[in-house]
Amino acid sequence: MTGERRAMAPDDPGVTAGERAGPEQPLSRNRDYRLLWGSQAVSEFGFHATMIAFPLLVLALTGSGAASGLVMGTIAAAQMVAGLPAGVLADRYDRKAIMLVCEAAQTVSAVSLAVAVWTDTATVAHMVAVAAVFGACAALFEPAESASLPALVSDAQLPTAVAMNTARASMGQLSGTATGGFLFAAGRFVPFLADAVTHAVSFTALLFLRLPRRERPTGPAPHPGREVLDGLRWVWRERAIRVTVACAIVLNLFFSAFYIVVVVLAGTRGVPSGEVGVMAAMLGAGGLVGALVAPVWHRRLGPYRAIVAVFWALALLTPVAVLVHDGYLTGVLFALMALFPPTANTAIMTDQLLRTPDGLRGRLTSVLVLACGAAGAAGPALGGLLTEVLPGDGAILVCSAGITAAAVLTTAGPTLRGLPRDRPEEEPPEDS
Known part of the structure; x- marks a missing residue:
């Protein structure tokens, strides 16, 4: 390019x-x-x-x-x-x-x-x-x-616009x-x-x-494959973007795996299907509320603290599922856990969009969506496999260990520590 x-x-x-x-x-x-x-x-x-x-x-x-x-x-x-x-x-x-x-x-x-x-x-x-x-x-x-x-x-x-788009998706779903x-x-x-x-x-x-108005390329268009590779090279070459993409992948993989594990275990323990439906609904409701509060948390924490705080919140909440067997209480746990990922997603997407030139933002988004979609699809498969090979609550503990390891790496990693730690400039209250 x-x-x-x-x-x-x-x-x-x-x-x-x-x-x-x-x-x-x-x-x-x-x-x-x-x-x-x-x-x-x-x-x-x-x-x-x-x-x-x-x-x-x-x-x-x-x-x-x-x-x-x-x-x-x-x-x-x-x-x-x-x-x-x-x-x-x-x-x-x-x-x-x-x-x-x-x-x-x-x-x-x-x-x-x-x-x-x-x-x-x-x-x-x-x-x-x-x-x-x-x-x-x-x-x-x-x-x-x-x-x-x-x-x-x-x-x-x-950040508010990104979070409101997430809330919109949750409301639509x-x-x-x-x-x-x-x-x-x-x-x-x-x-x-x-x-x-x-x-x-x-x-x-x-x-x-x-x-x-924006700048767009003129002249003969390069081969589409070359432009796809340009976008992939950009994501890989920019260390901060590469690491935040990895954070989003890990978050989607283990969260979706954990969800399937808990639902499968609920079924094997005789939790009524109506309560399982309530669990799923409360997960969606928690995600919606989380998307609405994400701009506030992002403003108060800044990108680095927002991402790290979300990983540690999930690391602490995930093993609680071992102690909770009631469907409604599990739904409350799901709602609490779903509050946090939208803040991390807001921090990651905002930082990436601001770092990326306009001529590459479409490819950045497509790489992120494809990577997170693949992780979201692989997560249920991983969760189902874990429930087959590990007895009882072992699958939950493996998911918890994976999220905890990710939390340690995000906290200690030099790249994420290089993200802004201070609170961003305050917006007028009516923006949110």
């Missing part, structure tokens, strides 16, 4: 970088951030409602668990395949256009499936195709959105999954029609989004 001729090119003609939100403007009055956040709050509700309805629809039409797994697996596979190329597209092309195309594609796909279900013409092949569009669009949208955040908000407001089943009960096509409406609303809102 060095030596490449670059030119100023507007994401939205007529909007200059000086017109973006200044430090004196609270996020609550930032028109463009509100448009982006609100549009995705609506869109994520529809997406998660569909994620619940998809396996129900496949089972209702085919009675095949394998077909249901194929459709849901297609979503995850499409996200993985599109993950790294998505960052290249977000860095080279108009980010607003990418977001609009993603919303339009999901609207059309959801409408096509709703119509097919309504007319009794839906097939597994059709559902697989729609699932592939959903997964690819989710992978393409996130780098474009994350890379746009520093252009929409001030540096001091970026909680509300969408809670509603999707009821929508499906009202009619098999209803969740997909609702999803189409939410994406159409999001598309319309994004039409009015103004992104400041």
